[in-house]
Amino acid sequence: MPRVGTAGRREPHLEADVKEWIEAVTGEKWPAGADYAAVLKDGVVLCNLINKLAPGSIKKINTTGTSFKMMENINNFQRAMLAYGCTDVDAFQTADLFEGKDIAAVTNSIFALGRQTYLHAEWKGPWLGPKPAEANVREFDDETIAAGKTVIGLQAGTNQGASQAGQNIGAGRKIILGK
Template sequence: MALERSVRAKLIAKRDPEREREAREWISSVIGKNLKPAPIEDILRDGTVLCELINKIKPGSIKKINTAGGDFKMMENINKFQDAVRAYGLSDADIFQTVDLWEKKDISLVVTTLFALGRETYRHPEYKGPHLGPKPAEEHKREFSQEQLRAGQTVIGLQAGSNKGATQSGQNIGASRKILLGK
């Protein structure tokens, strides 16, 4: 019982109300409707809002959103969302597990997925809506000529340091330190 309270306290401490507010406002602006005033996990739990979100970002991502049919159908919505964001470009490391949302195990991971999705939208020029989070860095490939590469091979980097005048004298390797006490 005490261990369960400790785990729950740690999960609550991981949550960031400011990030949750930003994610909530972003979802609302993307789907074009106000979300009910409730905790974010209650709004997203059945997966319908998540499915609407990815369909607005990439139309046709989810063909059929379940609105009835019990818990299994609602969890299926969450799984469809996860598959759709994976196809959109998110890595598995950025996607929460279904139980994190359905059982409210770790809502901070759900919010992290939303931020990852918001960042991914920058990489898709066809998406014209609002973004969430900072723009990802772009790759800047550099091309070096063979002459430049050869010139770099003759330089000794400063990190290599210098062993000028270095010896092992006084290092006392393997011998124990002897402390003499005065009489």
């Protein structure tokens, strides 16, 4: 998972990873020298990205119009991202991107989307971020469960060698010197 320190702290290397991944997925080149947040701000790139991952997720992408239309693109992307399997916690707020309030949150959301692609067998790559852990469900029979109840776990420690020898329970030590 990408490491982002304090809220709003942008990390250029993570943004570079996102740019590279978006280019690889969409097949469209990132505008040379363009600011990361400025390219994403209208939501068009994000809508194209989710439509490549899950075709038909966003029916209409607004390429021109008012600020309201551009924010609509961002909202559509967020809904499609949730439909793709990301959680509410992974989604950034529209203002984080459109008003530039927390671009790091946008980057984290795109990483969450990139991790989600591992869970879609129809997607053959490229991926972004580490592969999520898979469930490792184990089934035990009653005999094994009963045997486990008789064992003291290692985290509980041991009582071997324990004694109260040398403990003075709050009383001061008296040192008597010989004459």
